[in-house]
Amino acid sequence: MTKPFFTVWGRTNSHNVKKVVWFAEELGLAYERRDIGGQFGYTDDYLAKNPNRLIPTIEDGKIVLWESNAILRYMAAEYGGERWFPTDPIDRARADRWMDWQMTYAEAQRTPFLSFARTPQEEWDTSAIEQAIAVCARHLSVMEHYLKDRFWLSGGRIGIGDIPMGVYAYTWFSLPFEKPEFPAVADWYERLCERPGYAAQVMIPLT
Ligand SMILES: N[C@@H](CCC(=O)N[C@@H](CS)C(=O)NCC(=O)O)C(=O)O
Incomplete structure (x- = not known):
């Protein structure tokens, strides 16, 4: 084509x-x-x-x-x-699931992102930020569990299911607050960072 x-x-x-x-x-x-x-x-x-x-x-x-x-x-x-874009309905559904899940995750990460990246510190609502970070962490613990036995959200190799959360992961790991440890998520993120397209288009200063 x-x-x-x-x-x-x-x-x-x-x-x-x-x-x-x-x-x-x-x-x-x-x-x-x-x-x-x-x-x-x-x-x-x-x-x-x-x-x-x-x-x-x-x-x-x-x-x-x-x-x-x-x-x-x-x-x-x-x-x-x-x-x-796998034709197998199960592979497709697994990728779709993480793509849809990202929409919920994005809501949780919105307050920390907008605060740290776009708002002067004196205007922060610290209790709202803390609550939102706790919600993000709860979500990420679900990803952590899934990634313990897999390299990618899409399965054995990177697929469309990894793209949306890949973008939000960069923000999570880049925002300057203390984070709970998610070793499998961190390893997945490191694999993303090795990809030239990710490094060029996603890993840019948060503004
Ligand atoms: N559900 C939409 C959301 C799009 C969206 O909210 N985009 C933001 C930027 S990430 C936006 O357009 N904000 C207003 C602006 O930039 O003027 C999508 O996934 O494309």
């Missing part, structure tokens, strides 16, 4: 944009990223493509698509083949 030129709209420091550009690199897709959202604001042209006033959005000549995990599934199905 010919790989298309791929456009990704969204600022680089967005978790949901990071998922898409990192995955484009894993798939070897040629793409161009255009800044929009956050400090860049929105244009009428963009809002016609994505009326949610959110990022990311992609366009590859065949489709304009928003909603990051739907974008990942489309990219995997269209350009990733069996390697990234």
Whole structure:
């Protein structure tokens, strides 16, 4: 299959944009990223493509698509083949499960992220931050249990199920607060850090 030129709209420091550009690199897709959202604001042209006033959005000549995990599934199905988008319903379901689970996890990590990365310390709600970190830790203990016997959330090798939580893991490990130990999660994160696309697109300063 010919790989298309791929456009990704969204600022680089967005978790949901990071998922898409990192995955484009894993798939070897040629793409161009255009800044929009956050400090860049929105244009009428963009809002016609994505009326949610959110990022990311992609366009590859065949489709304009928003909603990051739907974008990942489309990219995997269209350009990733069996390697990234298994046809076996059980393998597919395992990956889907972690992709959907990430949405819940992201809610928990939102307060610590926005506080540490984007809010002056004197404005922090420390009790809300502590509570949110405890919720993140409860979630991560579920991942820890799963990863004890596996290298990847997707199974024996990295797959689409690892992409969304991979992005949030970078934030978790980078935010400067004391964390409970999750050795299997930490080992999985180290494996992610060895991937050039992850290092280039995900491991950037949190802003
Ligand atoms: N469920 C959506 C959420 C998208 C979302 O909330 N994106 C954030 C950035 S991570 C956003 O657009 N924030 C507003 C902005 O940047 O202007 C998805 O997964 O794509």
